[in-house]
Amino acid sequence: MASTLKYVRVPPNSANMEEARKRVFEFFKTACRSIPTIMDIYILDDVAKPSQLRSTVASEIRKNAHVTDPKVIDMLLIKATEELSNIVEHAKQRHHIIGQYVVGRQGLTQDLGIKDQGNSNFLNSFYSGNYF
Amino acid sequence: MGLGQLASRALLRSSRLTTATRTSHFLRTIVSTPELHNSEVAAAQSQPEPDLPKRNPVGGARIHFPNPDDAIEVFVDGYPVKIPKGMTVLQACEIAGVDIPRFCYHSRLSIAGNCRMCLVEVEKSPKPVASCAMPALPGMKIKTDTPIAKKAREGVMEFLLMNHPLDCPICDQGGECDLQDQSMAFGSDRGRFTEMKRSVVDKNLGPLVKTVMTRCIQCTRCVRFATEVAGVQDLGILGRGSGEEIGTYVERLMASELSGNVIDICPVGALTSKPFAFKARNWELKGTESVDVTDAVGSNIRIDSRGPEVMRILPRLNEDINEEWISDKTRFFYDGLKRQRLNDPMIRGADGRFKTVSWRDALAVVAEVMHQAKPEEIVGVAGKLSDAESMMALKDFLNKMGSNNIWCEGNGPNPNADFRSGYIMNTTIGGLENADVFLLVGTQPRVEAAMVNARIKKTVRATNATVGYIGPAADFNYDHQHLGTGPQTLIELAEGRHPFWSALSNAKNPVIIVGAGIFERKDKDAIFSTVVAIAKNANAVRPGWNGLNVLLLNAAQAAALDLGLVPESNGSVESAKFLYLMGADDVNVEKVPDDAFVVYQGHHGDRSVYRANVILPSSAFTEKEGTFANTEGCAQTTVPAVPTVGDARDDWKIIRALSEVAGAQLPYDTLSAIRSRIRTVAPNLLHTDEREPATFSTSSLRPEIKEKMDMAPFETAVKNFYMTDSVTRASKIMAQCSALLLKK
Structure with missing residues (x-):
């Protein structure tokens, strides 16, 4: 797997949105196919399921859903491919993957839900830190 | 010190002179600035000076004229200044806005006049005079900026640097050193010294003060501080001439609760802080002006920090509370802030x-x-x-x-x-200086509030005030009479039977200080009523003077009583x-x-x-930001x-x-x-930073106390000066101090 990804080349610019869109799907498929390897080399079995990682990849792609310029999409794809190959080549460490793709950007406090609804602003900011 | 300003002025002047005349460097002259050689010529050149902008007193100093008739006028660099009689030339210059360089002179210590750095020229005097020791006389014409004065300073500087090591890069004083600053401003730009420098054996002054005695310039500030302010005769000067050394006469530590202040007053790096040694440079520190909480005095301090770490604590000037000193506990307990901390619920x-x-x-x-x-x-x-x-x-x-x-x-x-006057120090710390008789009841101010003790010591030294003490045997650093150990002596005083009563009743401004250790006694109301009776008999509480005081122990106490933190039931x-x-x-x-x-x-x-x-x-x-009442x-x-x-x-x-x-x-x-x-x-x-006096005096408003006094003697309130609260108990330096410095 790793050897095939190593030689992934990003072809010249997409001519139109259609082509760019196709390339995005191709990238998503490549990413999904490498998920078992990733799970394996970073020992992610006890922290995440493959489906979770797949949806993380999808949401990372959807973050740029508003982009309409094929050139920009190509650029983002180049970056995404680079990131993917870095991950697959084990250029990262386990905590990078967990921090970035498993735990996500909202940090470890994911239980901000029904519990805090009745609280005042003071109490909520008290829980998050001393300086407010 | 405002020396930077002076330095720039001195530099400006010398560069102007350099361009004016140019003499050859043929001979190796005594003074490196050759123009200073022919002083008459230079003096003539700098003589006609047009009106300079108005000068302001150094550090915003204000003069107080006790008697308007005693005002005299002197001229500093041509400016007329009005000063009270008895001021020195140096003080007159300060009021005229001229900062005279000095090493041995310190405004809170006696005058030694041995560094000779403050030499100025006075008209009609044959030689330059040491301005710190010379009283200003009416009509005196003082010149601080003349070639003679400059030459004198340069010469003194050269002599001082002769035996001072050039180890500024490894010296803790570097960056805040008077000698460094003044040699930049007034020193010669080259040295002629080729011989060996003198070296002096370092002295062991205990766990707080590090000594590098080779750096000492014998200004004797530390000796005078120890005898006059700290009240210990531990430091002294030994030997003469080039063999002169500061030291403890015999091998012993400096056992004073104010010893850390010698670090501040030392103008060079001879006495530096041992815990702070090689930890940081003063220019990398952030200063925060705060208040000390280790005792009830509320000394004003500056917390020097680097990043998240408190690196050192220095005193801040507050004439009403701590003048410019702080106790050793205040200065050195900060390492306790890094140990034993609770960081998670x-x-x-x-x-x-x-x-x-x-x-x-x-x-x-x-x-x-x-x-x-x-x-x-x-x-x-x-x-x-x-x-x-x-x-x-x-x-x-x-x-x-x-x-x-x-x-x-x-x-x-x-x-x-109930009444604020019943638990605060009504005389105020600064007001203690007006007292002539002190009666200390169950309090050892030296360990309970070192800065209050320093104020009493200052009063005793200045006016020969009498001090009477009732309580267990304790250490005092001034003359005192031990009247007794318990309430029995109080009763005798209240009834006028005690020999000390004559001193107390004849006093103009008597001060009675009751220790907060008495708060813990069951019969405290009876004791307080007896003390109030004594105060009444001695006329200690009257309009214009309130001499009935309570000396609290902790930073929180006064505010807690102000806020009414009084328990509903006993033994809860x-x-x-x-x-x-x-x-x-x-x-x-x-x-x-x-x-x-x-x-x-x-x-x-x-x-x-x-x-x-x-x-x-x-x-x-x-x-944190918090309010503390002292x-x-x-x-x-x-x-x-x-x-x-x-x-x-x-x-x-x-x-x-x-x-x-x-x-x-x-x-x-x-x-x-x-x-x-x-x-x-x-x-x-x-009303922060200004003291609000208590409105009522309790003496007449308190209810009658019927209970009897327990005759058990008073106890020591503070067992270990260095370890009184959770922070100081966590401090390693305080542990060393209590192991080495406390009397067994």
């Missing part, structure tokens, strides 16, 4: 071990247990280091929960908080089911029942933590210098959050809101 599990939990869980547990206890079984104790805001919040919170059993450590079981710790300790470490935890739930909110893992069921970490005084009732605020440790929160915020979780929400969300709540209880706590 913790709950004690079934196995007796603490487990780290989130704030959410900790507050939920505390609130639940609190609701299970009956209101009268809820007890709160504020610690020695609590600020007024958090004590206000704790009191409001417990009152909302239906309990009124709350007090502050050190105030005793039944404090008398024994019957408590829910005990809230806000930094209270001197509560007798043995007395707490086994089934009681103890919450400890504080910043150090000290005594009470061993009994606590829940720990709520809070911030120390260097990390023993004379002057409210001052601390300023956060460093960030909080770990997951700790400010004290009042914890109580505010807990109140919401417990369903008794306090109505304030901000510090200013909590202060407006304080305004309704004790408005004097909001």
